[in-house]
Amino acid sequence: MTGYNVVLFLHITSVIVMFGCLGADWVAIGGLRSARTAGQAEPWVRTLEVSASIGPWARLAVLGAGLFLAIDAWSWQGWIIVGLAGWVAYVVLGEPLTGRELREVGALVRSADGDLSPVATATLRHPRMWNAVLVRAGLGAGIVFCMVTKPPAPAAAVAVILGAAAGLVAARLTTRPARRIPTTHQAS
Numbered sequence: 001m002t003g004y005n006v007v008l009f010l011h012i013t014s015v016i017v018m019f020g021c022l023g024a025d026w027v028a029i030g031g032l033r034s035a036r037t038a039g040q041a042e043p044w045v046r047t048l049e050v051s052a053s054i055g056p057w058a059r060l061a062v063l064g065a066g067l068f069l070a071i072d073a074w075s076w077q078g079w080i081i082v083g084l085a086g087w088v089a090y091v092v093l094g095e096p097l098t099g100r101e102l103r104e105v106g107a108l109v110r111s112a113d114g115d116l117s118p119v120a121t122a123t124l125r126h127p128r129m130w131n132a133v134l135v136r137a138g139l140g141a142g143i144v145f146c147m148v149t150k151p152p153a154p155a156a157a158v159a160v161i162l163g164a165a166a167g168l169v170a171a172r173l174t175t176r177p178a179r180r181i182p183t184t185h186q187a188s
């Protein structure tokens with residue numbers, strides 16, 4: 001067994017953890033979209049927060065091990081450059097699941113008591129987080145395709161773009177049109 005084997009093992013293990021976090025996000029966003037009370041939403045917010053505390057480390061480990069593998073044995077072939085760009089897109093697209101949006105949702109749910117207001121429900125069902133999950137899933141599948149088949153750059157780019165586009169289409173098809181939110185005056 002070589003050092004390369006060990007780093008490849010670490011790379012793939014980190015990919016598994018990274019996709020495990022994505023799976024947790026997927027289930028949690030699904031749960032938030034159907035929550036009617038603060039009590040129902042709270043465990044899903046907690047799930048997102050746990051995922052947001054582990055995911056960045058897994059993504060960094062994927063990058064670190066991937067860079068080692070690329071430099072050690074591959075030089076900068078097209079599929080590696082596309083994989084790197086795809087990794088950056090994966091990180092950026094996840095912002096709603098880890099950044100300000102998650103903090104806002106957490107604060108909203110924790111400050112609520114009993115039934116969620118129409119405004120809070122609309123916030124929890126905002127398509128941005130759902131889009132982020134499904135586009136990431138498609139993009140991730142495209143990157144795995146590149147890593148496994150190692151195609152030339154144009155084919156790798158098509159695979160990654162198609163994967164992300166498929167995720168976006170799936171997100172759009174599974175997002176119900178937003179209902180009109182009553183004004184505060186009507187809601188009270």
Ligand code: HEM
Pocket residue numbers: 008011012015062063065066067069070074080083084086087090140143144147148149
């Ligand atoms: C979301 C990001 C990534 C995912 C899902 C991913 C996934 C994978 C998988 C599943 C393999 C195993 C392929 C096989 O053994 O046939 C692999 C290998 C590899 N990855 Fe990644 N990877 C990602 C990011 C990166 C990045 C950013 C780099 C480099 C900058 C990279 C470089 C490599 C290299 C060089 C290999 C070695 C292939 C081999 O020895 O066969 N990966 N990756």
